[in-house]
Amino acid sequence: MMKRVAILGATGLVGQRFIQLLYKHPWFEIAVLQSSGKSAGKTYGESVKWVIDTDIPVEISQLPVEPLNAESIVKEGIDIVFSALPSEIATDVEKELARRGLIVISNASPMRMEPDIPLINPEVNADHIEVLEIQRKKRGWSGAIVKVPNCTTSIFTLSLKPLYDDFGVKRVVVSSMQAISGAGLTGLPSMFIMDNLIPYIEGEEEKVEEESTKIFGSLGSDGILHNNNLLVSASCHRVMVLEGHTIAVFAELEKKNAAIEDIVRAMEEFKGNKIKGLNLPTQPEKPIIVRRELDRPQPRLDRYEGRGMSVVVGRIRHDKVFNGVKYIVLGSNTIRGAAGNGVLIAELLVRKGLV
Ligand SMILES: NC(=O)c1ccc[n+]([C@@H]2O[C@H](COP(=O)([O-])OP(=O)(O)OC[C@H]3O[C@@H](n4cnc5c(N)ncnc54)[C@H](OP(=O)(O)O)[C@@H]3O)[C@@H](O)[C@H]2O)c1
Known part of the structure; x- marks a missing residue:
């Protein structure tokens, strides 16, 4: 019914x-x-x-x-x-x-x-x-x-899930480039954002850091317990894009020296473990789409993949600071993120x- x-x-x-x-x-x-x-x-x-x-x-x-x-x-x-x-x-x-x-x-x-x-x-x-x-x-x-x-947390945590499951994630640094639509219909006057970038979004960095450890947490007797083994540091910025948040992610993995091809494969083969097989109408066939071109993902080209429910990952490469991995992820903030x-x-x- x-x-x-x-x-x-x-x-x-x-x-x-x-x-x-x-x-x-x-x-x-x-x-x-x-x-x-x-x-x-x-x-x-x-x-x-x-x-x-x-x-x-x-x-x-x-x-x-x-x-x-x-x-x-x-x-x-x-x-x-x-x-x-x-x-x-x-x-x-x-x-x-x-x-x-x-x-x-x-x-x-x-x-x-x-x-x-x-x-x-x-x-x-x-x-x-x-x-x-x-x-x-x-x-x-x-x-x-x-x-x-x-919205940024939704896009970021979806991209991190296969890395978390297959390689373990210890510390992550996240730097976002967030669309104007994230501020609502009348939230951001054009005078402030045209030809500009605003390096501060009130409360956003705390949300990304705290929500992520709750999402990767576990069920306890009084509620959800945060995952204290996962450390997330975020820097969030508003850019002159209408729709689609782009996030640069730098992660330290528990499994050292993981091969980039294995990381790419884990992301490409990710089926959305927790709802796999439930056949929900809005569930994207591929939650994560990996692009191999060096200049993708881009908001204008990639934000509505999977009817706006997929995130698009690109530029997956070795990170020498963490001896881990770094990549770019993009998703629709009003659809996947809301x-x-x-x-x-x-x-x-x-x-x-x-x-
Ligand atoms: N935009 C995004 O990408 C995004 C992503 C994730 C989460 N969110 C969250 O989603 C919520 C909505 O965001 P939005 O971007 O859609 O904002 P928005 O474009 O500013 O829309 C706000 C809505 O709330 C209504 N409203 C305002 N004051 C009200 C009141 N006193 N009583 C009842 N309704 C009232 C407005 O109605 P009127 O038209 O009548 O004023 C409008 O329908 C916010 O909590 C936001 O943080 C937004």
Whole structure:
């Protein structure tokens, strides 16, 4: 049976991606759209500043946009809520919905570090979903909250997974070149970014460093335990690219002198271990695509590989500082790093019988 879904923050950039990915989805039907009060009384088509390169589906453009309101979601008999709300306002409504029995899949950063809140990048740590049992017991919720990792973290950890599994990873340095769309629809005025690079994104480096060790952590009796054997250092930068975060990764491996061909093979053959065989509609056939040309990946050419769900890795080579490996990875921040990851998590929950 189709699951009825609501999108919070539906008029924003991630909200628009949710609409693109959920329209005509084989398992989900978009039933409720909510955003700030400024769209009250208007249809979606009248209130959204659409920036995605496929048209707004006509049926969706005619749906009303409600102001944020948990009550109406409960009344509508929604099964899954996708939240693309700004961090400052997400927590109260997400908790209220989980308390009242809804499954909330959220892109907002608050609560990502709480041990009983799963932070899921499905191919990397789908098994962390088991922490929901602890969450429900501890908080007395009949619903649940699952968080989507930060966009850079999602792209980076997916690329690191086969190295982690096959060679062991001790220390990693990550330097990101992040797209403008990562700051939201109106987050970054052109005056600041045109002909420019901004070497600071508030809170981003801490998110990449802390979220990664949670994603590569393990399930303990009170929740997810961070992996303290993995050290991550990040430097994050905004560049004048519309979509697609590019990340330079330098890793020290436990297995010394690993051959580059073996590393390339591990990445190319990676099947997304944790969701292998589940046949989820949004699951990319190849989570990691390796390019051998010296000038790839590039955002304009590679960001929508695997319908935006694959990451593209290139320039895999020896790193002499760590006596390890270095490479470049690129992924769509609004799809792999946000809405697409959220939809994949929802599909995982359906397959596991949790919705
Ligand atoms: N952009 C990315 O690549 C990305 C990646 C990962 C995670 N995220 C996270 O995803 C969330 C959404 O990001 P975004 O880029 O889509 O932001 P955005 O483009 O600025 O969209 C924000 C959305 O929230 C709504 N909103 C604003 N204030 C509200 C309020 N008081 N009550 C209810 N709704 C309100 C807006 O509605 P109106 O149109 O009515 O103002 C809009 O729909 C954020 O938490 C962000 O950190 C974003």
